Amino acid sequence: MAIKKIKSNVDFISQEHEVLDFWEDQNIFDKRRKLNKGKPKWSFIDGPITANNPMGVHHAWGRTLKDIYNRYRSMSGFELRYQNGFDCQGLWVEIEVEKELGFKSKKDVEDFGIEKFVNLCKERVLKYSKIQT
Numbered sequence: 001m002a003i004k005k006i007k008s009n010v011d012f013i014s015q016e017h018e019v020l021d022f023w024e025d026q027n028i029f030d031k032r033r034k035l036n037k038g039k040p041k042w043s044f045i046d047g048p049i050t051a052n053n054p055m056g057v058h059h060a061w062g063r064t065l066k067d068i069y070n071r072y073r074s075m076s077g078f079e080l081r082y083q084n085g086f087d088c089q090g091l092w093v094e095i096e097v098e099k100e101l102g103f104k105s106k107k108d109v110e111d112f113g114i115e116k117f118v119n120l121c122k123e124r125v126l127k128y129s130k131i132q133t
Helices: 012-025 028-036 057-075 091-101 106-112 114-132
Strands: 041-045 079-083
Touching: 012 028, 028 057, 028 079, 041 057, 057 079, 091 106, 091 114, 106 114
Parallel strands: 041 079
Antiparallel strands: none
């Protein structure tokens, strides 16, 4: 078999969209799940990244490796429980919002207004979870 020549100006983003469209059009994910239904169960709980800042390359690398392992288990005949998510609350979100507002203490948060502060934290989580997905 001859080796097929490939283009030197490959558009990886376009190719990725073609693959994703194929998977969606052919319902590949659902077909795999149906194929494995009732087989030995296996699950992997992916620890969430905080939806607090743009996703770093280390997040993408870790998620890619976890995804590869899940796909391997699925192709090995296991029924997978897919679970993923974000850490949408917590200290790191609050710290970044406090930095943005120039706060130096929790008293600054109280003076600003707890409800307004919480709403800014929610906005930050929504902003970065949208960017990351």
